[in-house]
Amino acid sequence: MQAPVRTLTILGATGSIGLSTLDVVARHPGRYRVFALAAHRRGDALAALCLRHSPRYAVLGDAQAADAMRETLAARGCGTEVLCGEAALAQVAAHPDVDTVMAAIVGAAGLTPAVAAARAGKRILLANKEALVMAGEVFLRACRDGGATVLPIDSEHNAIFQCLPAGQHTGVAVPGVRRILLTASGGPFRRASAAEMARATPEQACAHPNWSMGRKISVDSATMMNKGLELIEASYLFGLPESRLDVLVHPQSIVHSMVEYEDGSMLAQLGNPDMRTPIAHALAHPERIDSGVAPLSLATIGRLEFEAPDLQRFPCLRLAHEALRAGGAAPCVLNAANEVAVAAFLERRLRFTDIAGVAEAALRAAGARPAGADVEAVLETDREARALARHALERCAA
Ligand code: NAD
Ligand code: MG
Numbered sequence: 001m002q003a004p005v006r007t008l009t010i011l012g013a014t015g016s017i018g019l020s021t022l023d024v025v026a027r028h029p030g031r032y033r034v035f036a037l038a039a040h041r042r043g044d045a046l047a048a049l050c051l052r053h054s055p056r057y058a059v060l061g062d063a064q065a066a067d068a069m070r071e072t073l074a075a076r077g078c079g080t081e082v083l084c085g086e087a088a089l090a091q092v093a094a095h096p097d098v099d100t101v102m103a104a105i106v107g108a109a110g111l112t113p114a115v116a117a118a119r120a121g122k123r124i125l126l127a128n129k130e131a132l133v134m135a136g137e138v139f140l141r142a143c144r145d146g147g148a149t150v151l152p153i154d155s156e157h158n159a160i161f162q163c164l165p166a167g168q169h170t171g172v173a174v175p176g177v178r179r180i181l182l183t184a185s186g187g188p189f190r191r192a193s194a195a196e197m198a199r200a201t202p203e204q205a206c207a208h209p210n211w212s213m214g215r216k217i218s219v220d221s222a223t224m225m226n227k228g229l230e231l232i233e234a235s236y237l238f239g240l241p242e243s244r245l246d247v248l249v250h251p252q253s254i255v256h257s258m259v260e261y262e263d264g265s266m267l268a269q270l271g272n273p274d275m276r277t278p279i280a281h282a283l284a285h286p287e288r289i290d291s292g293v294a295p296l297s298l299a300t301i302g303r304l305e306f307e308a309p310d311l312q313r314f315p316c317l318r319l320a321h322e323a324l325r326a327g328g329a330a331p332c333v334l335n336a337a338n339e340v341a342v343a344a345f346l347e348r349r350l351r352f353t354d355i356a357g358v359a360e361a362a363l364r365a366a367g368a369r370p371a372g373a374d375v376e377a378v379l380e381t382d383r384e385a386r387a388l389a390r391h392a393l394e395r396c397a398a
Pocket of ligand 1: 014015040061214215
């Protein structure tokens, strides 16, 4: 039987995940129709994607860039309608003609459109882990209320999803699962000394040994905050407490994560480190399609190594364990403070090793508080945490 044509909105289309998604989509003409593409400021890059994929809508965050893009598209005879602003993001995520939404905006900015897609009952391909970390309960409730399906894109969570039985419900623990093991590459500083890390530049932090990604997640991988955010993401997606989630450093990034069952079985998903595999898995689920990723040759790789993470040199991972244990608003505070600290590091206003200090100071200053009950309350906590982080940042810089 012919698979139904899926209509697709891609939020964060010009980013690393967005471009990989379009690469997979282009391999299957007739299977997917691109309905809307959204990006922040890079109108030139978005215009080039519109000329290639002819979506009905394009959305930019910046009004001036949107005006320039309208002119470019009109001159080339492209019929894509250019919209602008946050409301337009939610509109193309929840549009009745869309069935699948790739949520691949980086950071807290992705929350509102992801929740709009959830309320509208879409199939959500969730790459934007920050949305889940800051508002896990709110997002999952919106999915339940709207009848939305979540398919994880983060390679670890996609691997876990593949190792769990079919028909699992998002946020509900599967009986018989003892624990989940998230693998981590260890990033570019896996073997670096504390002194080397203190001198690390944005270029060094973004030079990931195995994955090619956006700059924010690359820095998060270098501090291992990425793995910390993924622990929290896993807790929400798979309904398990912190005590049943472990991190294992695996420098080859071939085993993407594992599920351990009560009977002692451990199931793993393996593949080359290329995000087109989880993207193709989620796009076609429950079918399988070609992703363009080269077959895995274990004989060529030869060795798969595993070691425990070093929480001394990677305090961001320790903070994430603590925030998950504390619950309430702590994950949201951690995420917001981390975004502020990473942006400052990328602008060379903060040392690499002070990212954890800023996040920790914001967590301590925020104290114990309940998780926001709705999107507005979560965004308020996010704003307050950013202010606390900026205050901590000034002290670091002074
Ligand atoms: P990226 O920086 O390459 O791309 C980010 C995209 O988001 C861009 O299209 C940008 O225009 C858009 N964007 C940024 N701010 C925005 C805003 N305020 N409003 C609207 N659009 C905005 O990032 P990426 O590496 O593609 O990561 C995207 C998300 O996927 C992140 O949450 C990341 O954690 C997650 N993720 C990425 C990878 C990877 O391999 N790159 C792997 C797992 C998870
Ligand atoms: Mg990941």
